[in-house]
Amino acid sequence: MKRFSVTVIFLFLLSLFAPQAFAQDVLKFGIPLPLTGTNAKFGEIEKKSYEIAMEEINAKGGIKGKKVVLEFEDSQGKPEVSRSIVERLIDVKKQPVIFGEYSSSSSKAVAAVAEERKVPYMVVTGATDDITQQKYKYVFRMNPTNAYYATGFMSFLKEVVKPKTIAILYESSDFGTSGAEDMVKQAQKVGMKVLVKEQYEKGAVDFKPILSKVKAAKPDVIYMVSYVMDAALLMRQIKELRIDANLYAGGAAGFAIPEFIQNAKEASELVMTATLWSPQVAYTGAKEYAEKYKKLYKDYPSYHGAEAYSALYIIKDVLERAKSLKADDIRAAFKATNMMTAFGPVKFEDKDGYTNQNFMDTLVMQVIKGKHETIWPAKYASTKYVYPIPKWRDRK
């Protein structure tokens, strides 16, 4: 009996040391993500994308010859849970670099911990402006912030459309209101006059009254910030009322997904939308990743997926360039990053009050022949844009 318990204790001790023994050729990363709760859908997309990147990297020999192992930790979309996960990753597991999380509020919580412990943290999807406005030394962000979301669309307006007036319709939620406010600011910057700015209750049945008002105002551009079904209804009723503007544009969300075309049908034709990423954008690796994802999970990934997928490649690039796994060496490597990913070019800069922020061109998509095509910036376009847009009366 005694012998038996000694064996057990021995085995137990061995099991404690075993992972350490293997750790030599394995790089383990804990990634906080919301895998349950309301944000679970996006957490899931990101998890799948990280896994695709992990397999690709491991198939090509891993990072510095070490196999990458990812461990996903469910933060339930709660900032305090993300915080405790990351504290454990840093204090107990001694992870040299942190990345991940989905929402802005969770990313913000993680950023505070990382800065306090002086461990580099890369924000992957959180888009609230102030995360990289706090002069944090160890926090990097690969995705564009909210305020820069429409830059691509604005440059398209400036260079191609040259509009003088705009009408803005938006849903009466946080998302809709902030999107509309941003557009008002951008419009003032380029000297566009806001003729109509109207909010509507999400789920409204009939938009014709406010659309009639828009029609009477005759704006050059109609800009809408809406979720899926409202977007389709708005365009259908715009077609119905034959409101002829020079440009119909959506602020991402409802306009950027395939469901928009399915529901609005021919009313969606030639509608434009700002977006961060699209499956057919001409970035190297973007199409391959999107197709691989579709093959595995039957659907194209959203931009969140592309961000997560590219995040692991950035980490690989950074760690391979870092002199050691010490925080300051990794930080220096982050600073020197200048690479192309499936999500777009990545370079961390200090500019306009932001620290360690990646500034990139956001894209503009247009529905052409019933498909979303990337049309702007021209160098990443999948096809040439259609402009001017024919009047409704002349369309088939």
Next chain:
Amino acid sequence: MAQLELFLQTLISGFLLGGLYALIALGMALIMGVMRVINLAHGDFMMIAMYIAYWMFTMFGIDPYLSVFIAAPAMFLFGLGIQKYLLTPVMKVESILPHNQVILTVGLAMVFSNLATVFFTGNYRSTPVSYASSAWYLTDYWRNSPIELSLSMPWTISFILAAIITIGLWIFLTKTDTGKSIRATSQDLDAALLMGVNVNRVRMVTFGIGLILVACAGCLFLPIYYLYPALGKQFTNVGFVIAVIGGMGSTDGALIGGLILGIFESMTATYIGMGWAPAGRFAIFVAALVFLPGGVASILRKWRLGK
């Protein structure tokens, strides 16, 4: 001219919307009048009917308008069952609260919308019919018209069908025996009982007919709107507000109330702001309760008596 065009277009929208609202409210008013029950699951019954029409469209390619003939009988039978096995037993139970059935309908509403989420997921769905954004234009018929007005094809079809269904209901209520018993029960329960009306059967049929009406409304709404499990609440609200404006339980009142609300909402959207539409809806609701407690029905009654 532009102002006139704006006004007329708003009026058209409001009128079309009001017609559909009226159809939802009719069923609610009928149930309210006969059974003295505020059916707070009304919108959720509509949601179920819409799912029936949706699946008919996706699986067999049946046009949502034709699904009326499938969804309406199905909902009628469903209504009989609900009335017989849930509402009637609850009515017999003694309780501190007099409106156990109302509470039951709230429970049903929650069960339905949650079950729909479980079975059909929370995704938004719609039936992308080919005529979804077709319309008739004034300038197509009158080349030199100074103003341009448009009349949406699916909205107009829905409106006309709603009108036909309403007329059908009116004929049923005034010309058939069952219809007359329903009206009798609604006007005076005890008298109806004394006259030999089988009140229990009348209640069951009424609930079934109420659901037929809301099923029709659902099928007519599907081509112009969309569908998701939690959609019921919004339309229960609409139906309830109209029933109050119209005078609780009055079908004539519900009809006029529906048109009033539709036009009122459209006018608010155009001249005040669309964000104000829900606030406007409840303002008119409160105003009706305070200044016209009997609703439109009381005005109708006065007018008839005066003649």
